[in-house]
Amino acid sequence: MASYAPLFVNNNDQTWNPDAIVFNSWQQYGTPSYWMQKLFRESSGAMIHAVTVNSSYSGSLAASAITWHDNENSFLKVKIVNFGMDAVSLTISTTGIENSVNALGSTATVLTSGEVMDENSFPNPNKVVPVTVELRNAADVMQVTLPPHSFSAFDLALAQSTLVADM
Numbered sequence: 001m002a003s004y005a006p007l008f009v010n011n012n013d014q015t016w017n018p019d020a021i022v023f024n025s026w027q028q029y030g031t032p033s034y035w036m037q038k039l040f041r042e043s044s045g046a047m048i049h050a051v052t053v054n055s056s057y058s059g060s061l062a063a064s065a066i067t068w069h070d071n072e073n074s075f076l077k078v079k080i081v082n083f084g085m086d087a088v089s090l091t092i093s094t095t096g097i098e099n100s101v102n103a104l105g106s107t108a109t110v111l112t113s114g115e116v117m118d119e120n121s122f123p124n125p126n127k128v129v130p131v132t133v134e135l136r137n138a139a140d141v142m143q144v145t146l147p148p149h150s151f152s153a154f155d156l157a158l159a160q161s162t163l164v165a166d167m
Helices: 032-041
Strands: 008-010 021-023 028-030 047-049 061-069 074-082 088-093 101-111 131-134 141-146 150-158
Antiparallel strands (some): 047 061, 074 150, 088 141, 101 131
């Protein structure tokens, strides 16, 4: 459960920043704060797993991992925030998860921008929005690179376990 205030702001009466959704009489856009809230809302109600970050950049990283299920599939979602000014390469290892990672259906979503103070606007409402790509290299152990000042979410599809019944 999360709450965000103020959620909406009229462009003609913007008292403070950030708000989540900016509107005027005929258009609207989500701020980077809106997109962050949306990304954390997804896959809630899941099982939390312990996370260890071993990196010389560990002071600029925060991470969490959960398993969640939609109607048909199971996923391991690894969320990592890179607060630092440098790109960080690291290894994600899924030890301790019952099922292995399946590249088919795995995705990476990244929210970042070229400048840390970038904002969306009516002329450019998609300047800072999440970008989702397929993760063709998804595996139980995989290398990833986190852009500076970014939020990355890796939805790793978990292979379905096969149940064998004794008859």
